[in-house]
Each structure stands twice: as structure tokens, then as C-alpha cells.
Amino acid sequence: MKVRKAVVTAAGRRQRGIPLQTIIDRDGVEKPVLRALLDEVLTGPIEEVGLVVAPSDEATYQELAGEHRERVRILVQTEARGYGDAIACARDFTAGEPFFHCVSDHLFVSTLAPGGLTKQLVELAASEDCAVSAVQATPERFLTNFGAVGGQRLSGRDGLYRIQSVLEKPTPTEAEQHLVVPGLRAGHYLCFFGMHVLPPSVMEILSSNGQNFAEASAELARRGTYLAAELPARRYDLGLRYGLLTAQMAVALAGRDREDVLARLVELLAVTRG
DSSP, rough: OOOOOOEEEEEEEETTTGGGGGGETTTOOEEEEHHHHHHHHHTTOOOOEEEOTTTTTTTHHHHHEEEEEEEEEEEEEOOOOOOHHHHHHHHHHHOOOOOOEESSSSSEEEOOOTTHHHHHHHHHHHHHHHEEEEEEEEEEGGGGEEEEEEEEOOOTTTEEEEEEEEESOOHHHHHHHHHHOTSSSSEEEEEEEEEEEEEEHHHHHHHHHHHHHHHHHHHHHHHHEEEEEEOSSSEEESSSHHHHHHHHHHHHHTTTTTHHHHHHHHHHHHHHHO
């Protein structure tokens, strides 16, 4: 499974403005969230990104791609038909090849160099010759924000699971009934991380099931091996309340300004408690 292309979705009503906001990366460089995301994707093995945007956003996103703009192809989701349809808009771009996919309203924070997470997921999909989605063990109270999977841990493979079921933003009751993973901490479930390596067949599945990504993922699991992998990182949903603030703190504490940021936090806590 050779993966050369990536699809990044940024067309959702609540999502489209998030990648345009500013973040200070772990090296202290101020940049749009979009550029930080492209740094991760295009510093890895990916050669070209199809960026799915809403109508009228084309020029803005192309400009904010910065030094990556020559490797970014803008794709337009002409109607707001949801997340799965946004992925399906890249069908001609992926041209029957497997592809890496990530969402644009998350930030991914790890100790790896930029491109490391993308590289790790792509290499895992190649070695196992199957679809792979990154997941993160997530407390029950956050279930309604993410797609979640159920399955079995692979023997002798730390942090790797075979997916058997997928539900989109399940209730705690649904999760308890269908998504319990043996060996996972009580009250936690495997939720999508926001990064996937998907086979070309997912485009056909999306077209036939009304463009629902969770249902398409469940169909992939029914058709063959589909793995979930925990990566050495955390994902931060920028669309949540205080999401951008939390992500910025996580990036700062993982970067060169850690000591300065910690000192400021201590000072702020002292002031507010006083």
C-alpha cells in the first residue's frame, strides 16, 4: 500500500474558519493552524495534498498554505453535505490510490519531529497492507464529540487493535453496549484521532451509503482487516470550548518555551487565587 497523496477536509460550517486561526508552534514560530497541519503532513512521505474547502474559500486557503502551496491542490465541496461527502470530493484527486486523510480542526502534539506521525501511520498501513485509523483512549464524557471504534487488541502488538465496529458520536449507553475494548481503562473508549490511511474502495463506499464516514468505516471493517493504532501523541479538537487555548498550551509545553510558559501559568494561578 504505497501512499503518495493526502486529503485534508476544511469545508464544514463550524470547521472552515478554524484552520485560519493563529498558533505558535513548539519552535516559537507564529503561523496559521493550516500551516502547522501542512508541516506535519508534507514533511512526511506525502507528495501532494488535496485540500477540500467551501466555495469562496479557495484563495484564502491557497495563500495560507505558504511555502507548501505548490504541493496543495484546492478542491471545492460545492454543497454542505457533511464530512463523508467532503472526503468523497477528492475522488478524482486520489485517482484510485490509497490515501492519507486528516481533519483540519485538530492539532496533533507529540515529541516526534514534524512528519513523524504521518510517516508512522503510513508505514504501518504499508506493512499491514490494510486501512489504519489512529485512535486515542478518550473519557466517556467526550464521546459525543468523536467517532469511536470497538474491537480486539492484537496479541503482542502494543497499541494496535482490529476494528470490529464503528459508531459516530455514540451515547455512553451505545458505547457500553457496542464499543468496549478489553484491556482499556474503565470509562474510556477508542475514539478517532483525526488521522487515517484509507483504501481507494472507501470512495465507492461513501458514494453508495450517503457519504457517512462512520458507516463507511464500519463497512471497511466488515470487508477485511481494518486496524486502529494508538500513536505517541495527543489530539486536540480546536472546535471544542477552549479548544484552541488548550491546544496552544499543549504545544507550548511540548516546545522550547516550556519553562517560560510554566512560569507564566504559575504566576497567573497565584494572581487569580489571590
